[in-house]
Amino acid sequence: QLQASGGGLVQAGGSLRLSCAASGRTFSSYHMGWFRQAPGKEREFVGAINWSGGNTYYADSVKGRFTISRDNAKNTVDLQMNILKPEDTAVYYCAAQSVYGGIWPPSKRHEYAYWGQGTLVTVSS
Numbered sequence: 001q002l003q004a005s006g007g008g009l010v011q012a013g014g015s016l017r018l019s020c021a022a023s024g025r026t027f028s029s030y031h032m033g034w035f036r037q038a039p040g041k042e043r044e045f046v047g048a049i050n051w052s053g054g055n056t057y058y059a060d061s062v063k064g065r066f067t068i069s070r071d072n073a074k075n076t077v078d079l080q081m082n083i084l085k086p087e088d089t090a091v092y093y094c095a096a097q098s099v100y101g102g103i104w105p106p107s108k109r110h111e112y113a114y115w116g117q118g119t120l121v122t123v124s125s
Helices: none
Strands: 002-006 010-011 014-023 030-037 043-048 056-058 066-071 074-080 090-098 119-124
Touching: 002 066, 002 090, 014 030, 014 066, 014 090, 030 074, 043 066, 043 074, 056 066, 074 090
Parallel strands: 010 119
Antiparallel strands: 002 014, 014 074, 030 043, 030 090, 043 056, 066 074, 090 119
């Protein structure tokens, strides 16, 4: 089970940190990803981090502004978002892909087996 938190309202240019907590004892067996869905749009890939935290991959739209990190001891994965823009407004979801049989980097929705409930980020101009 995945639980995302940390969303809220922030001004353009500001920062926000999202966190995703996972239950279970096999967290390090999963690559973790973040997706987002803006109103009226398809859910899109934001970025991913591999099982060890040693490798990350980002969508071009957030590269250089967003950073994903994870703590396997705490079963958490974070999304640090800087220099936020109004177009970053969306519901943000964390997701998990098993390292067994999966490919890296996992950037498609169907590659993830487990999803959190989403947390809303609103960036005002």
